[in-house]
Amino acid sequence: MEINLSKLRRQIVRFFKKVYPRRTILSGSAKSRMSEQNKQLFYAKLMRFVAFGSLIAVIGGILIFFTAFAWFSRNLPKPGEVVRREGYSTKIYDRNDKLLYDLFDDERRTPVTIDQIPKDLQNATVAIEDKDFYKHQGFDLLTLIRIPYNAIFKNRVIGGSTLTQQLVKNALLTNERSVVRKFKELVLSLQIERKFSKEQILEMYLNEAPYGGTAWGIGTAAEIYFNKPINELNLVESAILAGLPQRPSAYSPYTGKTDEDGQPLWKLRAKGVLRRMQEDGYITDLAHEQALGDLDSVQFEQSAVSIKAPHFVFYVSDLLGEIVGQDAVEAGGFKVTTSLDLDLQEKAQEVVTTEVDKVESLNITNGAAIVMDPKTGEILSMVGSKDYSNNEIGGQFNVVVDGLRQPGSSIKPVTYLAMIQKGFSPSTMIVDVPTVFAPHENAKAYEPKNYDGKFRGLVSLRNSLGSSLNIPAVKSLATVGIDNFLSLAYDMGFVTLEPTKENMQRFGLAVTLGGAEVHMIDMATSYSSFANYGQKVEPVAILKIEDKEGNIIYEHRHVEGRQVFLPQEAFLINNILSDNFARAMAFGTNSLLNVSPNVAVKTGTTNDQRDNWAVGWSQDVVVAAWVGNNDNSAMKSVASGVSGATPIWRNIMMEALKLESYSDPEWTVPSGVEKIGVDKISGWPAHDDFESREDYFISEFIPALPDLIHQKMKLCKGESKLASDARVAANDYEEKEFVVIKENDPFSTDGVNRWQQGIEAWISGQEDGRYKYPTEYCGDTKEIYVKVSEPEDHKNFDENTTNIKVRIESDSSDGIAKIEIYFDGNTIDIINDQRSYEGLVPNSLLKKGKHEIKAKAYSRSGETKESDAVHIGIGVAWDAPDPTPEPLSCNDTCTTDTQCTSVNSLWTCDSASKKCRLTTNSTSTTCQAAIVLDCNDICTTNAQCTSVNPLWTCDATSNKCRLTANPTSITCEL
Numbered sequence: 001m002e003i004n005l006s007k008l009r010r011q012i013v014r015f016f017k018k019v020y021p022r023r024t025i026l027s028g029s030a031k032s033r034m035s036e037q038n039k040q041l042f043y044a045k046l047m048r049f050v051a052f053g054s055l056i057a058v059i060g061g062i063l064i065f066f067t068a069f070a071w072f073s074r075n076l077p078k079p080g081e082v083v084r085r086e087g088y089s090t091k092i093y094d095r096n097d098k099l100l101y102d103l104f105d106d107e108r109r110t111p112v113t114i115d116q117i118p119k120d121l122q123n124a125t126v127a128i129e130d131k132d133f134y135k136h137q138g139f140d141l142l143t144l145i146r147i148p149y150n151a152i153f154k155n156r157v158i159g160g161s162t163l164t165q166q167l168v169k170n171a172l173l174t175n176e177r178s179v180v181r182k183f184k185e186l187v188l189s190l191q192i193e194r195k196f197s198k199e200q201i202l203e204m205y206l207n208e209a210p211y212g213g214t215a216w217g218i219g220t221a222a223e224i225y226f227n228k229p230i231n232e233l234n235l236v237e238s239a240i241l242a243g244l245p246q247r248p249s250a251y252s253p254y255t256g257k258t259d260e261d262g263q264p265l266w267k268l269r270a271k272g273v274l275r276r277m278q279e280d281g282y283i284t285d286l287a288h289e290q291a292l293g294d295l296d297s298v299q300f301e302q303s304a305v306s307i308k309a310p311h312f313v314f315y316v317s318d319l320l321g322e323i324v325g326q327d328a329v330e331a332g333g334f335k336v337t338t339s340l341d342l343d344l345q346e347k348a349q350e351v352v353t354t355e356v357d358k359v360e361s362l363n364i365t366n367g368a369a370i371v372m373d374p375k376t377g378e379i380l381s382m383v384g385s386k387d388y389s390n391n392e393i394g395g396q397f398n399v400v401v402d403g404l405r406q407p408g409s410s411i412k413p414v415t416y417l418a419m420i421q422k423g424f425s426p427s428t429m430i431v432d433v434p435t436v437f438a439p440h441e442n443a444k445a446y447e448p449k450n451y452d453g454k455f456r457g458l459v460s461l462r463n464s465l466g467s468s469l470n471i472p473a474v475k476s477l478a479t480v481g482i483d484n485f486l487s488l489a490y491d492m493g494f495v496t497l498e499p500t501k502e503n504m505q506r507f508g509l510a511v512t513l514g515g516a517e518v519h520m521i522d523m524a525t526s527y528s529s530f531a532n533y534g535q536k537v538e539p540v541a542i543l544k545i546e547d548k549e550g551n552i553i554y555e556h557r558h559v560e561g562r563q564v565f566l567p568q569e570a571f572l573i574n575n576i577l578s579d580n581f582a583r584a585m586a587f588g589t590n591s592l593l594n595v596s597p598n599v600a601v602k603t604g605t606t607n608d609q610r611d612n613w614a615v616g617w618s619q620d621v622v623v624a625a626w627v628g629n630n631d632n633s634a635m636k637s638v639a640s641g642v643s644g645a646t647p648i649w650r651n652i653m654m655e656a657l658k659l660e661s662y663s664d665p666e667w668t669v670p671s672g673v674e675k676i677g678v679d680k681i682s683g684w685p686a687h688d689d690f691e692s693r694e695d696y697f698i699s700e701f702i703p704a705l706p707d708l709i710h711q712k713m714k715l716c717k718g719e720s721k722l723a724s725d726a727r728v729a730a731n732d733y734e735e736k737e738f739v740v741i742k743e744n745d746p747f748s749t750d751g752v753n754r755w756q757q758g759i760e761a762w763i764s765g766q767e768d769g770r771y772k773y774p775t776e777y778c779g780d781t782k783e784i785y786v787k788v789s790e791p792e793d794h795k796n797f798d799e800n801t802t803n804i805k806v807r808i809e810s811d812s813s814d815g816i817a818k819i820e821i822y823f824d825g826n827t828i829d830i831i832n833d834q835r836s837y838e839g840l841v842p843n844s845l846l847k848k849g850k851h852e853i854k855a856k857a858y859s860r861s862g863e864t865k866e867s868d869a870v871h872i873g874i875g876v877a878w879d880a881p882d883p884t885p886e887p888l889s890c891n892d893t894c895t896t897d898t899q900c901t902s903v904n905s906l907w908t909c910d911s912a913s914k915k916c917r918l919t920t921n922s923t924s925t926t927c928q929a930a931i932v933l934d935c936n937d938i939c940t941t942n943a944q945c946t947s948v949n950p951l952w953t954c955d956a957t958s959n960k961c962r963l964t965a966n967p968t969s970i971t972c973e974l
Contacts, residue, residue, distance in 0.1 A: 138190050372621070409605065436757075679709075818830060823842075
């Protein structure tokens with residue numbers, strides 16, 4: 001109805017003109033009396049206007065209500081026709097149009113009468129659905145007020161229906177969410193309340209309510225869930241069933257839904273029903289407590305629903321509810337095309353069931369798997385458990401989506417990805433020795449062990465990840481930081497590893513060994529980004545939704561993935577995890593993990609043997625597999641890579657690679673990645689004819705020689721001590737191969753290098769003499785060795801360079817006390833009690849021109865030595881000729897003696913004033929020689945006289961040079 005604003009405005013103006021008539025000029029007192037009278041008149045008229053308006057509004061509302069009531073009643077079903085309408089079945093299909101589930105197929109009905117329904121079930125239904133059922137006349141007045149309010153001001157239609165209204169919705173009307181349908185529902189509810197008794201209405205509701213799947217009506221629900229006639233239901237069973245109609249797809253025990261803490265939703269809902277029954281006086285406190293205890297021992301009949309890929313179907317059903325609304329899902333009428341490949345799904349289910357049965361003796365009762373397309377995120381297979389119908393193992397619970405399980409070592413790729421992002425490479429050496437990690441805050445010191453209890457010394461990052469060594473993984477996490485690890489994991493898709501303050505406090509270094517819980521679907525999503533060269537895509541299950549008329553109401557459009565890390569970084573992880581030799585240390589070369597050189601894989605087993613994983617991928621397909629127990633009980637020893645999840649992963653991967661469009665193409669080497677020869681022992685670029693191999697590096701992170709680990713040291717001939725510089729210069733030395741292992745402890749807060757302590761203890765037990773390198777010089781010399789090893793001498797840098805690293809090496813037979821580092825003669829750093837130094841030249845000093853870097857080392861005995869200077873150029877060649885200087889004059893600023901002597905041989909650069917002065921008289925600002933005094937010459941200081949004759953002084957009386965012993969002698973002779 002349109003409102004004529006102009007007409008309304010005129011009516012308001014007329015009203016106020018009546019209240020405030022034309023003004024008349026009055027005296028002050030009369031004016032005051034009139035003002036008071038006008039106020040009283042105004043309020044009286046206003047009250048009459050409001051009362052009249054309210055009466056009109058009430059009458060109008062009643063007329064509108066009854067007019068609408070009559071209008072909508074014309075074509076509505078008759079209350080006596082309360083039988084369930086013919087619903088349109090919602091059907092869910094796989095990607096190849098094969099039917100997975102027909103929501104109303106085999107719909108079962110077992111009508112019951114009110115006298116057959118236990119009183120507990122009647123009371124439970126009323127308590128949870130409509131506590132005022134026996135008081136109202138079919139509708140809740142407050143809800144009626146909220147409906148137009150929410151529709152007008154919040155643009156949404158709310159529920160809150162009474163049992164009578166729900167009966168109308170279930171049996172006579174559609175699930176359309178609109179004000180018109182709500183009004184129709186109200187009209188029919190009033191008519192039903194007039195025609196039927198409350199008992200009849202409750203009976204009809206219980207026979208028409210949805211209880212999940214094909215169970216329509218309470219009689220059918222009793223048979224499906226408990227395999228008993230309805231009159232045999234007890235209080236607990238009644239409470240469970242009464243809670244289902246509100247949202248059967250979530251509360252049905254067959255869907256396996258849980259809350260964040262793993263509590264089954266059906267149980268939480270039943271507890272809510274029992275609490276309402278207690279509050280409303282239907283059961284006593286004692287009965288309430290006893291029923292809560294009995295909930296834990298409830299036994300459900302095994303589901304006999306005809307459904308393919310049930311875990312996936314219920315997952316899709318939830319997603320469908322988010323798209324079209326849960327009421328619409330229950331009402332039906334949709335054709336849903338999903339991403340699932342039913343053929344692959346059935347093979348995957350068979351593999352999981354078969355392989356879990358094989359290891360039953362290891363106390364393994366369940367398994368799960370998921371297959372995804374890493375480029376699109378489409379879920380090709382989802383096996384939520386070994387057997388959906390097996391209640392003993394909790395088969396309805398979907399481990400893939402709802403399970404929170406510890407990933408064990410399968411999370412390690414995230415740690416090593418963070419290492420690669422920090423500039424480390426697959427050939428970076430990590431020292432695998434017994435190591436204590438300093439305690440933080442209230443935590444105890446941490447000392448991880450490898451899965452086999454062995455220690456291997458220097459191990460490359462490649463082999464550390466491939467063979468899943470624990471100590472290198474923990475050292476790597478300590479190096480990159482827990483905060484960086486969590487940020488990267490969360491960005492990849494591990495939603496439970498968000499770097500919140502709580503998680504930062506909760507997780508320690510053990511998080512890299514799987515000491516946190518993750519969802520299996522998140523694992524597959526996150527590792528898809530490796531297969532997709534750093535691009536993350538979200539999981540996709542629904543491809544298309546059509547309504548009953550065939551109209552497409554939703555269609556998935558592929559969105560390009562978000563780049564969460566670099567393609568070069570992804571390639572290195574893929575190359576490591578598809579390297580069969582990198583994992584040979586732990587699994588041998590003929591393990592089940594060796595599917596193809598183009599398939600990467602990582603396993604994981606928790607220390608307490610509660611979870612066992614295998615996750616692998618090619619560029620086209622990702623497969624994740626898990627075995628364990630839903631009750632989180634421990635398995636017996638599982639041989640990771642041989643039994644447990646690995647056979648499941650392998651067999652499903654082999655099946656997936658047979659599919660059209662899914663294969664294992666060769667990993668593409670992205671630009672910015674180079675393959676170079678590296679030293680086998682150190683991982684540095686190959687040198688000195690040492691044995692080498694090849695490995696990949698991100699170009700900008702290729703380390704520069706000299707190799708700090710695998711070295712040739714110069715020793716005194718016939719001795720195991722270092723040769724001094726003098727002996728080396730005299731060619732009196734011999735070279736010998738050594739392995740120098742040093743690590744800093746980034747996790748230490750007390751200055752104690754526990755990592756190096758572990759290394760030294762391990763070396764002491766090694767027979768290989770190469771680890772025991774000399775630190776003392778031969779002979780009695782206290783000579784100091786100091787060298788600038790980086791940057792290289794005569795190196796030229798770009799004019800815009802902002803990063804010049806300086807590395808200093810030094811040693812002394814009695815130890816190094818201090819090293820000073822100089823840049824163009826300016827001290828840029830000082831370190832104490834260390835033999836080596838790494839640092840950066842301050843940016844403020846990086847100016848265009850030629851520069852000199854030197855170091856000065858101090859031994860503990862007080863000896864010092866300067867290194868040879870390293871000359872570099874910034875923006876110019878290191879040996880570019882200096883511009884010809886302007887000739888200096890006397891008293892000009894200088895830096896070297898040469899600048900002055902080249903002008904006048906009698907001049908030098910005075911060290912105090914830094915100016916050209918006379919060598920013999922640096923105080924002379926004219927650079928002229930001082931006048932030589934003779935006997936009896938006028939003087940001012942003794943020095944003027946004694947410099948000529950040591951027997952003379954400047955006589956204080958005559959101020960002339962005289963004999964010290966006889967100042968009266970004008971000839972200065974004795």
